[in-house]
Amino acid sequence: MLQQVNGHSSGSDAQGRESLREDLQEFLGGEVPLHQLDDLTKVNPVTLETVLRCLQARYTADTFYTNAGCTLVALNPFKPVPQLYSPELMREYHAAPQPQKLKPHIFTVGEQTYRNVRSLIEPVNQSIVVSGESGAGKTWTSRCLMKFYAVVAASPTSWESHKIAERIEQRILNSNPVMEAFGNACTLRNNNSSRFGKFIQLQLNSLLVPRDHQMTGAAIQTYLLEKTRVACQDSTERNFHIFYQICKGASADERLQWHLPEGAAFSWLPNPERTLEEDCFEVTREAMLHLGIDAPTQNNIFQALAGLLHLGNIRFADSGDEAQPCRPMDDGAVRTSALLLRLPEDPLLETLRIRTIRAGRQQQVFRKPCSQAECDTRRDCLAKLVYARLFDWLVSVINSSVCADPASWTTFIGLLDVYGFESFPHNSLEQLCINYANEKLQQHFVAHYLRAQQDPIPPELTRLLQQSQDTLLKVLFPADPEEKSQEEPSGQSRAPVLTVVSKFKASLEQLLQVLQATTPHYIRCIKPNSQGRAQALHREEVLNQLEACGLVETIHISAAGFPIRVSHRTFVERYASLRRLHPRAPPDPHSPSPDEGHSEGSPHAEQATLRALLQDILHTLPALEAATPAAPAGATPAPVHCGRTKVFMTDATLELLERGRAQVLEQCARCIQAGWRRHRRREQERRRRAAVCIQAAIRSWLTRKHIQRLHAAATVIKRAWRRWGIRMAFLASKELDGVEEKHSSQAPRSPSSFPPPLAQTKLLRAVTHLWPLGLVLANAAVGVHGFPRKLVVFACLQLPVGSPSGYTVQAQTAQEQAGIMSIRALPQGSIKFHCRKSPLRYADICPEPLPNSATGFNQILLERHRLGHV
Numbered sequence: 001m002l003q004q005v006n007g008h009s010s011g012s013d014a015q016g017r018e019s020l021r022e023d024l025q026e027f028l029g030g031e032v033p034l035h036q037l038d039d040l041t042k043v044n045p046v047t048l049e050t051v052l053r054c055l056q057a058r059y060t061a062d063t064f065y066t067n068a069g070c071t072l073v074a075l076n077p078f079k080p081v082p083q084l085y086s087p088e089l090m091r092e093y094h095a096a097p098q099p100q101k102l103k104p105h106i107f108t109v110g111e112q113t114y115r116n117v118r119s120l121i122e123p124v125n126q127s128i129v130v131s132g133e134s135g136a137g138k139t140w141t142s143r144c145l146m147k148f149y150a151v152v153a154a155s156p157t158s159w160e161s162h163k164i165a166e167r168i169e170q171r172i173l174n175s176n177p178v179m180e181a182f183g184n185a186c187t188l189r190n191n192n193s194s195r196f197g198k199f200i201q202l203q204l205n206s207l208l209v210p211r212d213h214q215m216t217g218a219a220i221q222t223y224l225l226e227k228t229r230v231a232c233q234d235s236t237e238r239n240f241h242i243f244y245q246i247c248k249g250a251s252a253d254e255r256l257q258w259h260l261p262e263g264a265a266f267s268w269l270p271n272p273e274r275t276l277e278e279d280c281f282e283v284t285r286e287a288m289l290h291l292g293i294d295a296p297t298q299n300n301i302f303q304a305l306a307g308l309l310h311l312g313n314i315r316f317a318d319s320g321d322e323a324q325p326c327r328p329m330d331d332g333a334v335r336t337s338a339l340l341l342r343l344p345e346d347p348l349l350e351t352l353r354i355r356t357i358r359a360g361r362q363q364q365v366f367r368k369p370c371s372q373a374e375c376d377t378r379r380d381c382l383a384k385l386v387y388a389r390l391f392d393w394l395v396s397v398i399n400s401s402v403c404a405d406p407a408s409w410t411t412f413i414g415l416l417d418v419y420g421f422e423s424f425p426h427n428s429l430e431q432l433c434i435n436y437a438n439e440k441l442q443q444h445f446v447a448h449y450l451r452a453q454q455d456p457i458p459p460e461l462t463r464l465l466q467q468s469q470d471t472l473l474k475v476l477f478p479a480d481p482e483e484k485s486q487e488e489p490s491g492q493s494r495a496p497v498l499t500v501v502s503k504f505k506a507s508l509e510q511l512l513q514v515l516q517a518t519t520p521h522y523i524r525c526i527k528p529n530s531q532g533r534a535q536a537l538h539r540e541e542v543l544n545q546l547e548a549c550g551l552v553e554t555i556h557i558s559a560a561g562f563p564i565r566v567s568h569r570t571f572v573e574r575y576a577s578l579r580r581l582h583p584r585a586p587p588d589p590h591s592p593s594p595d596e597g598h599s600e601g602s603p604h605a606e607q608a609t610l611r612a613l614l615q616d617i618l619h620t621l622p623a624l625e626a627a628t629p630a631a632p633a634g635a636t637p638a639p640v641h642c643g644r645t646k647v648f649m650t651d652a653t654l655e656l657l658e659r660g661r662a663q664v665l666e667q668c669a670r671c672i673q674a675g676w677r678r679h680r681r682r683e684q685e686r687r688r689r690a691a692v693c694i695q696a697a698i699r700s701w702l703t704r705k706h707i708q709r710l711h712a713a714a715t716v717i718k719r720a721w722r723r724w725g726i727r728m729a730f731l732a733s734k735e736l737d738g739v740e741e742k743h744s745s746q747a748p749r750s751p752s753s754f755p756p757p758l759a760q761t762k763l764l765r766a767v768t769h770l771w772p773l774g775l776v777l778a779n780a781a782v783g784v785h786g787f788p789r790k791l792v793v794f795a796c797l798q799l800p801v802g803s804p805s806g807y808t809v810q811a812q813t814a815q816e817q818a819g820i821m822s823i824r825a826l827p828q829g830s831i832k833f834h835c836r837k838s839p840l841r842y843a844d845i846c847p848e849p850l851p852n853s854a855t856g857f858n859q860i861l862l863e864r865h866r867l868g869h870v
């Protein structure tokens with residue numbers, strides 16, 4: 001039953017029984033299934049066997065990444081798992097509040113480094129050391145990490161800067177196929193094995209948007225290209241991919257031009273019949289084009305490579321006489337090689353066969369024919385020299401294409417893809433344990449490898465290549481006198497060897513210096529089987545790798561120890577704000593201060609102050625733990641120890657501190673926001689009041705001005721109106737008087753016609769008081785006629801009845817009467833009737849009534865002589 005439950009096959013051997021016992025234990029104990037253990041530190045007990053079983057269970061469940069304390073273990077799936085590297089997943093890890101809570105992944109490491117850079121905690125720059133044996137997946141991992149940064153560190157600002165970033169990212173990704181074509185080869189262990197070490201510095205810029213770092217460029221540094229592979233390959237392996245690519249992918253024209261006929265055999269091109277997915281010439285060409293290597297330059301490069309292939313076909317036959325140079329077995333190979341490398345044929349042959357020796361004080365030159373073996377070595381050396389320079393040149397071209405201006409980047413994340421051997425940047429105590437086995441291997445490797453690389457270059461080879469007419473070779477081998485003197489140090493035969501070694505040492509030291517100034521992260525790639533088969537984990541092979549990399553020791557140290565170590569200063573700088581959460585009571589003034597006894601500013605005083613602050617911070621930990629929602633009651637306190645210069649803690653403690661810090665920062669942010677809002681509101685209110693004040697002042701000023709203008713205008717109008725009124729009154733009175741005078745001058749004057757002053761007064765009174773009655777009577781169309789009417793009128797007007805002939809009330813037609821509004825008797829004896837309409841011009845529009853005149857209506861004179869007709 002157990003076998004069915006756990007899916008293990010039965011076996012009679014001891015291993016099978018052991019396995020069964022463990023299964024039983026696991027089953028009865030109800031432990032978490034092994035494949036669900038995300039961290040190898042949780043495996044109990046931590047032994048090679050249990051770690052291996054856990055990895056195996058996870059591998060079977062298609063779970064390829066597992067944490068091992070500070071290291072991420074990556075099992076090579078040996079099959080495409082697209083959903084594991086999709087941009088969506090990259091974004092998910094990037095957006096997660098706590099990526100370490102997600103499933104272990106290289107994106108967790110990538111995101112952690114990116115966040116560390118953004119947090120600006122020293123050391124800000126980060127490095128990821130990807131290690132593992134050949135074929136374990138280091139290059140794949142580095143490539144995925146580059147893609148991850150290309151996605152998450154893309155510019156979100158302007159469209160233009162986004163495009164620039166995209167272009168740079170594309171170039172960085174394009175450098176991969178080129179580097180792999182020229183630097184990778186199919187080996188026994190890996191079809192696409194990197195034959196060089198690589199440190200990629202991804203340059204990030206935070207100048208545009210602080211705290212949002214974007215990838216602005218990259219710099220690639222390569223180490224120890226295995227150039228011997230150009231001329232010496234194992235019969236089961238292959239040369240660098242690029243040689244196969246040009247032989248298989250060249251067009252008919254190119255074949256002609258490069259002298260690569262179909263099916264041609266080259267001794268430096270073993271296993272040409274094996275076609276790999278890496279033999280993609282078009283992809284390499286396309287990528288080269290994107291990196292700025294144009295078609296003619298590419299042509300030049302491929303022609304030189306074809307020249308090297310033909311060089312490899314040159315075979316020498318022993319002359320049998322030491323004094324005679326060896327004879328080439330195939331003149332055609334020499335000719336074609338010289339043609340493609342654009343070298344003079346005879347000097348090429350001579351350089352390969354004859355050694356020049358300078359000796360004596362006068363530096364006399366001796367020419368010594370080489371043995372057949374020496375000729376072969378010189379030929380190989382020539383090829384290696386050309387290929388190594390070409391590779392370096394390519395790297396420099398890639399760098400000039402992807403490297404950002406130093407002023408445009410502030411931080412970097414370094415990806416170290418170390419091949420074949422281990423190279424951790426820090427060699428502290430646990431690294432000594434972890435890497436002990438690796439150091440042994442590395443020692444062996446370096447000793448072995450360096451011996452193979454100690455490529456003395458005969459100076460005549462360099463001189464020969466400087467004679468080439470080929471544009472590319474001229475660039476690779478400039479006739480530089482300085483270089484010449486370096487490579488030809490007047491007969492000191494060991495000097496070139498020392499130069500090569502010291503160059504490698506210097507570049508390695510430089511790399512270690514760079515790494516030591518960064519925060520390192522480790523990814524350990526494990527190869528489940530050497531055949532590259534999916535779903536197959538060979539226990540022995542994996543066990544060897546686990547042992548070699550000291551993974552169990554790493555887990556022990558991570559589980560039992562304190563993998564996080566931070567200097568006092570950094571710790572205080574980062575977590576000082578935690579004291580806000582739980583401030584301690586002020587110190588007793590009578591108790592001695594921590595720096596008492598130390599002079600101010602002295603290192604001791606500073607250390608004492610730091611320690612006091614440190615203790616304050618550490619005292620907040622229990623409260624922080626209690627505030628954690630998931631914390632079980634009575635949980636053990638977070639493990640942390642304060643050393644002499646550093647604070648030692650576990651991942652859990654770090655997480656707790658970080659959570660507390662985030663809480664404080666949030667509170668501070670809220671406080672700042674509230675303060676800012678208050679300040680902004682006050683400022684707005686102040687501005688509003690000021691605006692109202694200004695508006696009121698302007699309005700009152702405008703109103704005053706308006707009123708002043710109205711006043712001035714009114715004065716002008718008043719004056720004009722008065723003048724006009726006076727004029728109109730004058731004109732009206734003149735007009736009325738003129739008409740009257742005219743009539744009076746025409747009428748015969750008798751003494752009785754002049755009423756006495758009393759009559760005049762009465763008449764005026766009549767006009768004033770009785771005219772409405774008179775008006776009524778005068779207008780009465782019916783009832784009163786003839787004399788009675790006349791009498792009524794005269795009585796109304798109180799005119800002297802004795803002189804009725806003196807006044808006449810004219811009877812008018814009905815239409816004319818309708819227009820009469822008033823009657824006026826004038827002393828001269830005439831009566832004026834005011835009508836609605838009048839032919840008079842000025843009297844009608846006179847604004848002010850004259851004294852003794854009716855207002856508002858026209859006046860019509862009744863002529864005296866016509867009064868009799870009434």
Ligand SMILES: Nc1ncnc2c1ncn2[C@@H]1O[C@H](COP(=O)(O)OP(=O)(O)OP(=O)(O)O)[C@@H](O)[C@H]1O
Pocket residue numbers: 076077078079080081132133134135136137138139140141190192193194195419420525
């Ligand atoms: N995560 C992965 N998913 C799918 N296949 C992978 C993965 N990692 C590695 N591989 C496969 O394993 C092969 C070897 O990987 P890679 O070239 O990265 O190994 P390496 O450690 O760089 O080897 P070397 O040191 O020889 O260069 C790849 O060609 C690929 O087929």
